[in-house]
Amino acid sequence: MIVIEKVRLIDGIADGARGPVDVVVDGERIVAIRDHRPGPPPAGEETARRIDGSGRTLLAGFVDCHCHYPIDPLADDGFALFGQEPHERTILRAARSAAAALRAGVTTARSAGAPGNLDVVLRDAIAAGDTPGPRLLAAGPALTITGGHGWLFGREADGELELVRAVRTNVRDGADHIKVVASEAAMLTTAVAGVEEMTEAEVAAVVREAARLRRRVMAHAQGDQAVRNAARAGVASVEHAFLANDETLAVMKECGTTLVPTLTVTDVWSALPGRSPDQVERQAVLSRLHRRSTESAIRMGIPIATGTDCGVKGVLPEHLAREIRNAWDHGLAPIDAIRAGTVNGARLLGLADEIGTVEAGKVADLLLVEGDPLADLRRLEEVALVLQRGRIAHDPRGLAA
Ligand SMILES: [Zn+2]
Known part of the structure; x- marks a missing residue:
């Protein structure tokens, strides 16, 4: 299980970003998205790998x-x-x-x-x-x-x-x-x-x-x-x-x-x-x-x-x-x-039921970038993490280490 915490989210559905939220990934899929609250992790997430999303934006791959x-x-x-x-x-x-x-x-x-x-x-x-x-x-x-x-x-x-x-x-x-x-x-x-x-x-x-x-x-x-x-x-x-x-x-x-x-x-x-x-x-x-x-x-x-x-x-x-x-x-x-x-x-591509938006139930193909791409689209090139089918595919900042 992976939890990306305190992150700004562009889910692909809303007309803007929201956050800070926690996005929970279990196995291949996104299982929950909720407003971030400080405190200990909820039951069942004690052993999850936690990734700091603050100052960053999460979007679909x-x-x-x-x-x-x-x-x-x-x-x-x-x-x-x-x-x-x-x-x-x-x-x-x-x-x-x-x-x-x-x-x-x-x-x-x-x-x-x-x-x-x-x-x-x-x-x-x-x-x-x-x-x-x-x-x-x-x-x-x-x-x-x-x-x-x-x-x-x-x-x-x-x-x-x-x-x-x-x-x-x-x-x-x-x-x-x-x-x-x-x-x-x-x-x-x-x-x-x-x-x-x-x-x-x-x-x-x-x-x-x-x-x-x-x-x-x-x-x-x-x-x-x-x-x-x-x-x-x-x-x-x-x-x-x-x-x-x-x-x-x-x-x-x-x-x-x-x-x-x-x-x-x-x-x-x-x-x-x-x-x-x-x-x-x-x-x-x-x-x-x-x-x-x-x-x-x-x-x-x-x-x-x-x-x-x-x-x-x-x-x-x-x-x-x-x-x-x-x-x-x-x-x-x-x-x-x-x-x-x-x-x-x-x-x-006929894959909208599986990918393309960040929603509970979708495949966890996710991209974490630095800053706010809605303010400056060049931020999309500042890749902090790539998740593919719920697994860490690229971690140039060592966030998951
Ligand atoms: Zn061509």
Whole structure:
């Protein structure tokens, strides 16, 4: 049993923080939350491990809805590296990235595509306790058209029949959800376009077959038409939506699509060294349009969930707190930015009954940070303790020693 005492609590339900409270964890779960009162511990808690939460804030562990742990964000071209190194080497890096994410407070993560089912292997190794990392939901290889974005490590499929078969193959091989690449990558092309690579009918065929297999679909979509196709086709989330205009965002709103804007990619790439003048120019346009799209989405009340897209050049598994701050910078109130990083992700992944809020009965995936993040979201990077399934996963201050 663990009791985190005298702590300020952001439970993800209330519109602010409260406290000081004591949060009691027994086994995997939170069993009680009560106002702190001085005095001896209540009956049954005499032998509990007590952690001093004063001056600190407790919240639900982060959910990173878009990660690529096998890709090396520090390599010159991490995506190309795939073809050159053996999978055994890649999986070791993936394990290191997952461990780094957990230390930064990410207790749940959704893979956005990996080569050769490496995320399935990593998920199972983490679940078995062989290597530390967030509870991972695996996609397997992303579905992409022949020669489409990410084909080097995706599963190429063209037309509804092949896409349906690809969904079945991924699920057979262990995928928890399906990732589709519905457009090109705007930044990697020679014009800022993000042109659609799948038709609405193709994405709809993927969604239908995934639903039959009780799986949700996430869609990489950057150009306006591609975002609209994906939303109309019924995907659970659109990733990026860099170039979506207001009419398309209204379609997302109507369809109940969650937006995972991956703002940190644009943030990092805006200052990435070593770019050609042409790339600098295109990134400037993209940054402006991406800001407009996300700010509109937030104004319109489209549900936002955080995803780092870590693995992309310069974007690290530790960047989830930065993504939350970026969401605030695009118009979310601090409390809603924290919800985007916790409960909204849990909802998107279908795990809201288990995680995402701090309540009695929920799984004790918890993050303790210094100070008050509602006053300064940078506090989310000052991790004091990470609990995963009720066990201490990271204790950089020696609070549980
Ligand atoms: Zn991605």
